[in-house]
Amino acid sequence: MPEADAAGEPRHDVVVVGAGAVGLLLGCLLAQRGLDVVVLERRAARTGRSRAIGIHPPGLRALARAGIEAEVLAAAAPIRDGRATCAGRTLGTMSFERGGPVLSLPQLEVEAMLERRLEALRPGAVRRGIEVVEVDDRGVDVRLVGVPVAAGAGAAGEGPAEAGWPELRRVETTTRYAVGADGVRSGIRESLGLGWRGRSGRAHYVMCDTSDETGEPSTALLHFEPAGVVESFPMPGRTRRWVARVRRPPARLTAETVAAIVRSRVDGGRFDVAAAGEPSAFEARQHLAERMSVGRIALAGDAAHEISPIGGQGMNLGWLDAVRLDHELAAALAVGAPFEAFEVYDRVRRAAARRAVRRATFNMSVGAPASGLRLRLRNTGVRMLDVPPLRAVLARAFTMRGL
Secondary structure (H helix, E strand, O other): OOEEOOOOOEEEEEEEEOOOHHHHHHHHHHHHOOOOEEEEEOOOOOOOOOOOOEEOHHHHHHHHHOOOHHHHHHHOEEEOEEEEEEOOEEEEEEEOOOOOOEEEOOHHHHHHHHHHHHHHHOOOOEEEOEEEEEEEEOOOOEEEEEEEOOOOHHHHOOOOOOOOOOOOOOEEEEEEEEEEOOOOOOHHHHHHOOOEEEOOOOEEEEEEEEEOOOOOOOEEEEEEEOOEEEEEEEEOOOEEEEEEEEOOOOOOOOHHHHHHHHHHHOOOOOOOOOOOOOOEEEEEOOEEEOOOEEOOEEEOHHHOEEOOOHHHHHHHHHHHHHHHHHHHHHHHHHHOOOOHHHHHHHHHHHHHHHHHHHHHHHHHHHOOOOOHHHHHHHHHHHHHOOOOOHHHHHHHHHOOOOO
């Protein structure tokens, strides 16, 4: 049972706001230590939207800490190498075997594994359908106020008021420390008054999954074409995700639209429309919070930094935030540290986020539309990256090591 605060209310060790991939991992890590952790989530259920699929070696090590490595390995498709081409000609190749393959597994499946693990470690830790609307750091603890969210409201992005709740039952929670892992539009970050600074790197993409017709079930293919990059990644069940950069998303996006883009740019590109899922469009943007902690409250994952989501970069970076936070929170709770608990975390993880942003910016610039001299220089640069020792450096960056 959690101890009580001065008013007699239960006081938890840590409350995490957001039951996405990062919040659930942090919950598992803390629960394994025997800590009283609660995870609050406004969505009544996970959405079925297509999201990140890449699990890089550092991310897999983070998941192993939570005890789900074997389950992930059994379900994921390994990506063992990559090849970059232009107009059908190979510009460079890359092997991931030395540091471990990148694993491909939809984020929703990973979240389900983490939630099951957290439920086994601490039954009832995840509390859905609660939107946190107030956060008060009182120096000795943090008070959070939430309100119930109507079923289905989260899918449309509605808040409680828009969902037709004139009088709401307030849910008050007290905790020693709080973590905002509530995504790019973080209410916790907004409550703390932290700036959200835009960084370089911005582009539009369309995306769709279909059957894998490439004959290369463990190879990531990057087609650096004049009209813009087309990337494809193996997925479980002999499927493949296609991602294409576009100047702007089509007004009406269909699987046929994505297939037309692939076939027009990729020499011999094969996209099975009949087997395709629902396509989606997204804009890759990059931001960094001016701080990742204030007092007893920290930010993690997309709440702290937004980077290009291609290849699961943001998800893996957030998992590394969670690993560091697990260490810092355990140390702080052991000695009762008030304000300095997150100082090192803020410095170390902001530096990592800046490195990740620079890498993602470089990747987006390489995949931009190009022609003439710019295209020739871009292709020459990619070929140079395929020469040792730059090949090893590129593989290290691609697999998110050093973050």
